[in-house]
Amino acid sequence: IVMTQTPLSSPVTLGQPASISCRSSQSLVHSDGNTYLSWLQQRPGQPPRLLIYKISNRSPGVPDRFSGSGAGTDFTLKISRVEAEDVGLYYCMQGIQFPWTFGQGTKVEIK
């Protein structure tokens, strides 16, 4: 399954919203009814960190300015008001079937 993210780069003004799109080459709806799409954040020089799982569930400790939405093959990660600590790369990932695959990554930077 190919995961395609847009844009690949997102310059944002502090306090403004940011949005990242992720499209899968086939549906991520499992026969069990769940959709296995997650979002990860990778700050500069750091390992990835799970932000969102199963489309819209925030991991513990993730600020509520992060939200996930979507269905089927089209998904979105939104940051309601970008803060300096949000700078980094964001990846979507599908876990419905092996090989698990990631998007190319979207770089969020401050204008």
Added chain:
Amino acid sequence: EVQLLESGGGLIQPGGSLRLSCTASAFTFSTYAMGWVRQAPGKALEWVSTISDSGVSTHYADSVKGRFTISRDNPKNTLYLQMDSLRADDTAVYYCAKVRWSDRDFDFWGQGTLVTVSS
């Protein structure tokens, strides 16, 4: 707090072998699937391999199938990745990650270990 500590990376010549280790703590290692994900310099994340909690079931990316072997020692809380016939395009930071099978995701990641394949 969950901790995953990778070791074993380094500089290796093409065709050589290397074994990575990942020591886990602060969770019941034997009840979770585990995986390896790599990231070549300046590139995106790439899933490498996943192993079930018991070690019976394994999966590999096509790019490493037949060359890499994932295994685990549950009493030692340790995950391994045996890498043989290494190539220049295996150069990457290798991350160990805890799998949350119910959600099909990686909920905790180690800091990573760098593998450089070069003559």
